[in-house]
Amino acid sequence: MNVHLGKTPVGLDGIAAAETVLSHVDGQQGELIIAGARVADLAAASGFEGVTARLWSAATTRSISEAEVRASLGLARQRAFARLPELLAATSGLTIVDGFRAGIAALRPEAGLDDEAAIVGACPVIAGALVQRARGSEPVAPDPDTSHAADTLRMVRGDTPDRGEVAALDTYLVTVSDHGMNASTFAARVVASTQADLFAAITAGYCALTGPLHGGAPEPVLEMLNAIGTRDNIRPWVDAALARGERLMGFGHRIYRVRDPRADVLKSAIERLAGGGADLPFASEVEAYIRTALRQKNPDRVLDTNVEFFTAILLDALRIPRQAFTPIFAVARAAGWTAHAREQQRTGRLIRPSSAYIGPRP
Template identity: 50%
Template sequence: MKNGLEDVVAAETRLSDVDGEAGRLVIRGVSLDRLVERATYEDTAALLLEGLLDRPVIADDLKTRLGRMRAEVFAHVQAADEALQELPPVDGMRALIARLPDGEDFETVLRLLAAPAVFLPALLRLQKGETPVAPSPSLSQSADILAMLNANLPSREQVSALDAYLVTISDHGLNASTFASRVIASTRAGLTSSVLAAISALKGPLHGGAPGPVLDMLDAVGTEADAKTWLGHALDRGERLMGFGHRIYRVRDPRADALKGALKPLIATGQVDHDRIRLAEAVEQAALAILRERKPDRPLDVNVEFYTALLLDALKFPREAFTGVFAIGRTVGWIAHAREQALEGRLIRPRSVYVGPLPQAA
């Protein structure tokens, strides 16, 4: 038995391969760096869903159908009453998704891909006392998310940056939320149930809740000159440096470099806070140096959360919404895994080892 199922193989998949020793992520046979360079969100969704649905999935057709579906699911925003608006954004988004019917067909898939992209921006605006912005079916998924969030058309660089993020986090092996999605799918409960289970796993701070605290750490560091001292004191207190280290990767997380590259056009065109970027670079360099010094036997490098925080902050997402944005991108991976499990797997039913007291004889 391995506590936490460490290294236990629970499924075969054609969707993604995570090589923690080499620092490589492959999605459906395409390395992450090439995928981010060439693919949009719709391209990646079509790639992941290929052969898993009741009909072919083509990127251009998916873009058109997703646009229409975003307009359709927008009607559910009216159910966001005051009690729901007081919830954390990811909880409110999950509550609205729970209104959607369960199923396994293409329409259900479209609805589940469109729903978080519509519900999260709407809830964020409602929480600020602003009117939700209706979707624009003619826009791409990334462009429409930003338009609904900020009530204006985004720049080309902003759309490309969000596309890069959604592509980068679309799938990542059998992580906790993806495993939850597959467990539910193995019972044939339906895709909506699988996505809801995955979101519930994602919102836990040990899985999807770390990007926001990266910005909290940068705020606490304050200046480039204070980076080394602050980080040293944090380690003295036994604190974790947010955005560094990963359960799987023993080298640099390849997703960190993908998102760092996605930030460059925003930096070059002045669409990001340059002071924040310089501070982040100083913290990154200082953290890597001090981690090598203090923990030479533990390979701790930059993970996806560090540059996720910087990119989503540049796109004007509030830090409390970062987990919800992650869910927008990862939903397609959850659906693909759920369909793969339903088509090829069995009911997931592991055993446990009883370590409690035995009954006593009378």
């Protein structure tokens, strides 16, 4: 007879797989700390290069300045653009999401660049080239003298963004740069724990990100808002969806038992995008009614707004194609993935969890 004690945490919930100085998620208090600072404070005071410098410095215990990161990422974008024919060779016929995976897998060390910079710098170049190809256009060459956020928008959209748009994307990149031991970060750390190189680890991280339970929910948020359509339809549409037992995209989180702290950071960024194409009042009404309806339907289970709700609205307002949402997420999260992979290589051991066997015995 097989005996299953039922003590194994499902999905490794509550299991500490590593010690880290990179980020901390407090689901009960609704707090995210990245390398010693709250995410809202970082978003207000630091650009993507700044938060990347914090992460890489903490991971390697070597002081890396924001200026060094800006210079290395600018050079890395140039190097990746020069290698685009090679990087895109295996992406023919693939979607933007799948093509990005193939492009990342084709990366390799670059002379004069740390692997971290080579990876993070290449991400927007590959994403931009895939978007332009889908439009029938040629890739846009990077500008190493601009910020990572500004260059990402240039290469993806094919035009010059204004300062407000750059600031909004920069806020997004900072806000989602790292988030504890999420599925993609854990995947990257598992691969790094084998002492595989960073390129293999980050490819694994991106593969995990493409799953709909991790990085694939922003686009359905827009589909939901489009389906609701008007203010008069908010209540009947939401009530009918809940009556059918459907999941409302952009609400609820595996870790947070209160409001996702990143949601308000992104909402504020959208508010500053005056005239940016986002109907924030309508989205806010949808959000408010869904929160009320969820509390009434599940009074004992907190399902509050998560980062994906306002991510979708922000990226859509910035005219980033919906098919590119996941690669743009990776543009930001690559900073965290590379930091976690380096930390795992430096301080960790092979990650090899056990399992509870519940099958037949001979």
